[in-house]
Amino acid sequence: MISVALAGNPNTGKTSLFNILTGSYEYVGNWTGVTVEKKVGVLKSKRGHLIDLPGIYSLNPLSRDEGVATQFLLSEDFSAILNIVDASQLERNLYLTVQLLEYGKPVVIGLNMMDVAEKRGYKVDEVKLTSLLNVPILPIVARTGTGCDRLEKMLGYSGEDGRKAEPLMINYGSVLEGAVKTLAAKIPGTIQLPKRWLALQFFEGNALVKELLYSQMDTGWLERLHTETEERIRFETKMKSLHQHIRQVRSGFISSIVSEALIRTKNIEHTFTERVDQIVTNKFLGMPVFLLFMYVTFKLTFDWLGTPLSDMIDAFLTGPVTDTLQSLLVASAPRHLLKPLCLRES
Ligand SMILES: Nc1nc2c(ncn2[C@@H]2O[C@H](COP(=O)(O)OP(=O)(O)OP(=O)(O)O)[C@@H](O)[C@H]2O)c(=O)[nH]1
Numbered sequence: 631m632i633s634v635a636l637a638g639n640p641n642t643g644k645t646s647l648f649n650i651l652t653g654s655y656e657y658v659g660n661w662t663g664v665t666v667e668k669k670v671g672v673l674k675s676k677r678g679h680l681i682d683l684p685g686i687y688s689l690n691p692l693s694r695d696e697g698v699a700t701q702f703l704l705s706e707d708f709s710a711i712l713n714i715v716d717a718s719q720l721e722r723n724l725y726l727t728v729q730l731l732e733y734g735k736p737v738v739i740g741l742n743m744m745d746v747a748e749k750r751g752y753k754v755d756e757v758k759l760t761s762l763l764n765v766p767i768l769p770i771v772a773r774t775g776t777g778c779d780r781l782e783k784m785l786g787y788s789g790e791d792g793r794k795a796e797p798l799m800i801n802y803g804s805v806l807e808g809a810v811k812t813l814a815a816k817i818p819g820t821i822q823l824p825k826r827w828l829a830l831q832f833f834e835g836n837a838l839v840k841e842l843l844y845s846q847m848d849t850g851w852l853e854r855l856h857t858e859t860e861e862r863i864r865f866e867t868k869m870k871s872l873h874q875h876i877r878q879v880r881s882g883f884i885s886s887i888v889s890e891a892l893i894r895t896k897n898i899e900h901t902f903t904e905r906v907d908q909i910v911t912n913k914f915l916g917m918p919v920f921l922l923f924m925y926v927t928f929k930l931t932f933d934w935l936g937t938p939l940s941d942m943i944d945a946f947l948t949g950p951v952t953d954t955l956q957s958l959l960v961a962s963a964p965r966h967l968l969k970p971l972c973l974r975e976s
């Protein structure tokens with residue numbers, strides 16, 4: 631029986647693919663320590679289980695919820711990873727893919743949202759991508775199920791025999807490569823996880839990996855190694871941190887792959903949303919635009935609209951509404967009852 635982890639960025643079609651491959655959930659619970667749903671299903675072919683991991687952009691968790699996928703890689707026994715990639719956001723999605731490939735378990739990539747990519751004027755050359763990443767890649771449409779059966783068959787090839795895949799090797803430069811080797815050699819045999827991946831994640835600042843290594847190794851030595859390596863990286867690469875250096879090397883690797891595997895089929899005019907996005911997410915314009923919107927919202931609420939509106943409502947209630955009610959009451963209710971209470975002055 632194979633056990634496959636379904637991983638990918640948020641909103642890339644994981645649940646759609648999960649439903650197509652399994653039919654239904656066999657088990658729905660919570661991951662330990664967090665209120666994130668844990669969904670496990672049986673593959674329709676009855677070959678094994680599929681585990682739906684929460685959507686993440688990177689294995690370097692920013693919150694406890696995001697840590698679920700990393701915790702899974704650190705503590706669970708599984709045979710393969712099914713990585714779903716949004717073809718219309720290829721560059722961004724490949725960041726997680728690279729981290730998963732560095733782990734060294736068999737990975738199969740389902741290239742989803744091909745229709746969206748096509749609409750945006752892109753085509754992904756999956757044959758090229760397959761050879762560049764050295765991993766099986768299949769285009770799918772998770773919404774309709776197109777290509778999903780073939781993907782499932784590939785999973786069997788990757789995970790059934792429990793063989794290890796060759797991890798992706800990116801060269802992070804002599805300083806970091808040296809430090810990674812030093813650390814990997816010192817990680818005790820009790821931690822039965824890919825040593826190079828652990829070392830890279832440690833230097834990248836992955837809190838869960840740090841916690842694991844600190845619990846079984848000399849904390850002072852680890853901290854010194856991290857600080858010394860970071861200082862040398864700062865000196866040699868002008869990067870601010872190890873995290874930034876690793877991110878930059880990976881992004882360079884991904885850009886070179888994308889430039890070869892992504893083909894522009896037609897020049898599509900930017901949509902209105904994309905043009906607005908360009909302005910509001912701009913490095914320099916973003917914050918002033920945000921403050922301007924906050925100012926306008928504040929002024930609208932309290933000055934331009936709020937005060938005149940509340941004055942109008944007030945005038946309406948104390949004017950015509952009160953007068954009409956007063957006349958109605960005077961006309962309908964017994965005068966001797968109302969007069970002493972509210973109509974004394976009239
Ligand atoms: N156009 C298009 N839409 C798709 C495709 N696959 C899934 N979708 C749609 O994308 C949306 C998100 O799909 P989900 O399956 O919920 O994605 P997810 O990765 O589970 O999302 P999160 O759990 O929120 O991270 C849904 O509206 C799907 O119908 C596809 O191949 N093409």
Ligand SMILES: [Mg+2]
Binds near residue numbers: 644645
């Ligand atoms: Mg989902």
